[in-house]
Amino acid sequence: MTNSFNEFARAKMFMVIGSNMTEAHPVAATFLKNAVIKGARLIVVDPRRHRLAEMADLHVPIKVGSDIAFLNALMHVLIAEKWYDDKFVNSCTVDFDKLAAAVTRYTPEYAADICGIPSEMIRDVARRISSIKPMMLCYTLGITEHTCGTHNVMSVANLQMMLGNMGVACGGVNPLRGQNNVQGACDMGALPNVFPGYQRVTDEAIREKFERAWGVDNLPYANGIMIPEMMHGLVSHKIRGFYIFGENLANTEPDIRKVEHELASAEFLVVQDIFPNETTRFAHVVLPAAAWSENDGTFTNSERRVSRVRTASLPPGEAKPNWWIFKQIARRFGQEWASESAQEIWDNEVSVLAPQLCGIKYRRIDGNGLQWPCPDEEHPGTCFLHKDGKFTCGLGIFKPAEWTPPAEVPDEKYPLVLSTGRRLAHYHTRTQTGRCEGLNDILGEETADISPLDAQTLGIDHGEIVRVSSRRGAIKIKANVTGQVPKGMVWMAFHFREANANWLTNAAFDNITMTAEYKACAVRIDKIGPA
Amino acid sequence: MSENKLVINGNEVGFTPGQTILEAAGAVNISIPTLCHLKGTSPTGTCRICLVEVAGSASLLTACNTPAADGMQVLTESPRVVEARRLVLELLLSSGNHNCAVHNAHAGDWTDYQMGVQQNDGTDALCPVWGDCRLQDLAFRYQVKSNRFVPRQGAYPTELVNPLIVRDFSRCILCGRCVQACNEVQVNRAIQFGNHGDQKKIVTPGDRPLKESDCVFCGECIQACPVGALVEKKARYEWRPWKATTVRTTCPYCGVGCQQLLHVQDGRIVKVTGVAGAEPNQGRLCVKGRFGYDFIYSEERLKTPLIREKDGFREASWDEALDLVAARFKQIIAESGPDAVAGVSCARSINEDSYNMQKLFRAAFKTNNIDHCART
Numbered sequence A: 001m002t003n004s005f006n007e008f009a010r011a012k013m014f015m016v017i018g019s020n021m022t023e024a025h026p027v028a029a030t031f032l033k034n035a036v037i038k039g040a041r042l043i044v045v046d047p048r049r050h051r052l053a054e055m056a057d058l059h060v061p062i063k064v065g066s067d068i069a070f071l072n073a074l075m076h077v078l079i080a081e082k083w084y085d086d087k088f089v090n091s092c093t094v095d096f097d098k099l100a101a102a103v104t105r106y107t108p109e110y111a112a113d114i115c116g117i118p119s120e121m122i123r124d125v126a127r128r129i130s131s132i133k134p135m136m137l138c139y140t141l142g143i144t145e146h147t148c149g150t151h152n153v154m155s156v157a158n159l160q161m162m163l164g165n166m167g168v169a170c171g172g173v174n175p176l177r178g179q180n181n182v183q184g185a186c187d188m189g190a191l192p193n194v195f196p197g198y199q200r201v202t203d204e205a206i207r208e209k210f211e212r213a214w215g216v217d218n219l220p221y222a223n224g225i226m227i228p229e230m231m232h233g234l235v236s237h238k239i240r241g242f243y244i245f246g247e248n249l250a251n252t253e254p255d256i257r258k259v260e261h262e263l264a265s266a267e268f269l270v271v272q273d274i275f276p277n278e279t280t281r282f283a284h285v286v287l288p289a290a291a292w293s294e295n296d297g298t299f300t301n302s303e304r305r306v307s308r309v310r311t312a313s314l315p316p317g318e319a320k321p322n323w324w325i326f327k328q329i330a331r332r333f334g335q336e337w338a339s340e341s342a343q344e345i346w347d348n349e350v351s352v353l354a355p356q357l358c359g360i361k362y363r364r365i366d367g368n369g370l371q372w373p374c375p376d377e378e379h380p381g382t383c384f385l386h387k388d389g390k391f392t393c394g395l396g397i398f399k400p401a402e403w404t405p406p407a408e409v410p411d412e413k414y415p416l417v418l419s420t421g422r423r424l425a426h427y428h429t430r431t432q433t434g435r436c437e438g439l440n441d442i443l444g445e446e447t448a449d450i451s452p453l454d455a456q457t458l459g460i461d462h463g464e465i466v467r468v469s470s471r472r473g474a475i476k477i478k479a480n481v482t483g484q485v486p487k488g489m490v491w492m493a494f495h496f497r498e499a500n501a502n503w504l505t506n507a508a509f510d511n512i513t514m515t516a517e518y519k520a521c522a523v524r525i526d527k528i529g530p531a
Numbered sequence B: 001m002s003e004n005k006l007v008i009n010g011n012e013v014g015f016t017p018g019q020t021i022l023e024a025a026g027a028v029n030i031s032i033p034t035l036c037h038l039k040g041t042s043p044t045g046t047c048r049i050c051l052v053e054v055a056g057s058a059s060l061l062t063a064c065n066t067p068a069a070d071g072m073q074v075l076t077e078s079p080r081v082v083e084a085r086r087l088v089l090e091l092l093l094s095s096g097n098h099n100c101a102v103h104n105a106h107a108g109d110w111t112d113y114q115m116g117v118q119q120n121d122g123t124d125a126l127c128p129v130w131g132d133c134r135l136q137d138l139a140f141r142y143q144v145k146s147n148r149f150v151p152r153q154g155a156y157p158t159e160l161v162n163p164l165i166v167r168d169f170s171r172c173i174l175c176g177r178c179v180q181a182c183n184e185v186q187v188n189r190a191i192q193f194g195n196h197g198d199q200k201k202i203v204t205p206g207d208r209p210l211k212e213s214d215c216v217f218c219g220e221c222i223q224a225c226p227v228g229a230l231v232e233k234k235a236r237y238e239w240r241p242w243k244a245t246t247v248r249t250t251c252p253y254c255g256v257g258c259q260q261l262l263h264v265q266d267g268r269i270v271k272v273t274g275v276a277g278a279e280p281n282q283g284r285l286c287v288k289g290r291f292g293y294d295f296i297y298s299e300e301r302l303k304t305p306l307i308r309e310k311d312g313f314r315e316a317s318w319d320e321a322l323d324l325v326a327a328r329f330k331q332i333i334a335e336s337g338p339d340a341v342a343g344v345s346c347a348r349s350i351n352e353d354s355y356n357m358q359k360l361f362r363a364a365f366k367t368n369n370i371d372h373c374a375r376t
Helices: A005-010 A026-037 A067-080 A086-092 A096-103 A108-115 A119-131 A149-162 A182-187 A204-214 A227-236 A256-264 A322-332 A342-353 A452-458 B021-027 B079-093 B107-121 B134-141 B177-185 B220-224 B287-291 B318-336 B351-365
Strands: A013-017 A041-045 A058-060 A136-139 A173-175 A241-245 A268-273 A285-288 A297-300 A305-309 A416-421 A447-450 A465-469 A474-481 A489-493 A521-527 B005-008 B011-014 B051-054 B073-075 B165-167 B192-194 B201-203 B230-232 B245-250 B259-265 B268-274 B306-309 B312-315 B341-344
Touching (some): A005 A026, A026 A041, A067 A096, A136 A149, A149 A173, A182 A297, A204 B351, A227 A256, A285 B318, A297 B351, A322 B351, A342 B351, A452 A521, B011 B021, B177 B192, B220 B230, B318 B341
Parallel strands (some): A013 A041, A013 A136, A447 A474
Antiparallel strands (some): A416 A521, B005 B011, B192 B201, B306 B312
16 A cells, blocks of 8 residues: 555545455445545445445446456546646656557547446546545455456556645555555565565675575575466476465465366475365475464554564464474575574564665564654654655656456356455455354355346346356355346355355466456356256 | 633643543543543433533533533532432443442342342353443442442343344443444444333344344444443453453454454453554454454364375474475475475465565575465
């Protein structure tokens, strides 16, 4: 997020696109709802009329995967009507002409067809978002989990730059991150192209810095590969040794049958986790790890805030902190790492090596955490980025994007689009929430959410067990007939092994980030009929 | 020109226009007791425990919703105020099953009274929030003897049908903090005041059980309840405030990073509350943050390293398991080069774990084949 959660309650205008915030980020949503009660304007752009959409001034039900067409059409109108922030565009950005040229053909009429909404609605949104400043734009995986995910993100950024909503409180581009420490795992360099603090592995000076700090030679200079490439590598045996830490890939990756074939192909698989799960079944060695609240450390949230995690109880049996396990393996490779605790790792290594984190030390985050960038120990942390329109790279660069359809679109055989996400009471593959007393009673099974119109056409009753199938697989699942879902869509989550949406999802990826298209694939629903 | 000063208990106190007497007093640490007041929501003045005496006003005024005014003379603990508060407390105590020791109604029959309450409660224990009750605190502070009024029997049975929240209407003082928490803080709009007079009750639309309502089980109402009317089912009759220690930590679920207070008893988390005033959640939690803590105590936890053997796994020592991992990775790297190994880190675990994992891959294995589910 460029901005912070504490700006939500005082923001004047929001556009929420591809985010089911009340279920996926419930507490963040409460602050947004507080603002709406006080009079803030809210536009929700989402195929589903979910709970937040019910509170919106305007719900814009675009079709799955039509985001770029919609955003480009908004920008088309903003330019045509001169409703954009000329001053910000001229003084803080470059390549506006390239963007303007690219969106010329995205007239509201052209986009309306792609998006499945009236052209007048697009003009209306453009009018509304240019009439109140600043506007806070929030998005979640509805933007990123597409084959065009990177272009979706660029389009969202283009819009906010054009409106001059960057570098100010209560504005910005705000992706709400799905997991407690996905921001932190990125910051720590658990990525194939960067060391901690987003320092490139291809930069020789940076490699030398880490070689000195770690007391090693010859750090690898080429970018590594991403998860989908690793998985392919297991089958081709290009990857012979695979180490999975705390990820239940067998349930979370698209196309479970394919994923399980890949995991089964691994020559040597180490899985380090807190529970036996669908992924540990394929392991050659399973290492038992300490869980949340069983060791000290830090998480970094969506707004870049580094907060403390503390020990409340001891790990069971022989389970050990994950950092300790990695350290023991390094020792077997002849390396003695000095840090003996999470605090030593953070204070003596992370916050020395990552420039954005140099000012964050454990003694400073005993209460509220600190938001990076925090370059020195006097620095109060940074609530919002790009202050006064000064971007990290200098001027903000408009990067126009062309709309492309999802990799798999409905056809005669598979006439419905499946979109997936999360539900309130559970988290991911339920390894955690499924073992908490009470939560399974709140939500005990997966459903296929379909519209009343489709239910009627297909002759399906609410609660009826149906078969949902795609080119990858088929599942039996209870139909949930709900007005939240538009005609033509099936919506499901991935919390339950049985009827997991990932038996159906398509392993098609954004070719830049390798993010899978969880939000769109083609399926059909059939009645099972009497046995 | 207005100086924006009022006098509280003889002390001159500054205020900012728009502040209530309660807020102006609070800013200089003059404590005025409250029950229904919930910070950050619109004051309702329902409970009348915050009554204060204001010179020139015939009646006592509620500090929570009376604006501070220039030159105002306020007494917060005058004999008249104390008398009024004691009456309020007597009435509240007699409004339901407040079976703590301060309730000395029917002095000689206290045991009988307890037995009756426990029978209604279906338990053999005192009120589940004994020792953590705002009403009990105030009754103690003002030494209320409530033998003037006959305690009212609960008009409604306790709602136990959902797995997380116990609604004990016999202990509800109708202060409305839960209604404020639900409507103004979390904005879930699941509960409201319903019925009238003697029958007044906090209800969902149609007075359905929470499980059949719009309730999302965030439990904000429990955190707001000043008495024992709303309690966590999982912590009920387990958590004791004087036995528990608290540990501040960060929630393990979504990317908001809510600050939690873990209430730990005998080495186990027994309940979770939000940290008041903390960034980013200001004390708020959702259903997962408040109730999703006990997975760590599951008997299914992995407790020892395991090594595959034929179709199953056998238990191994750390040394054996780690030696095997190191030996196999060394062999693969020697035969096929460092890029023949790859790793996936965890977006749920602490920063220090991800740091050490990428360090292991880069510094020891000499590959950048390290990733995690960053984009999903």
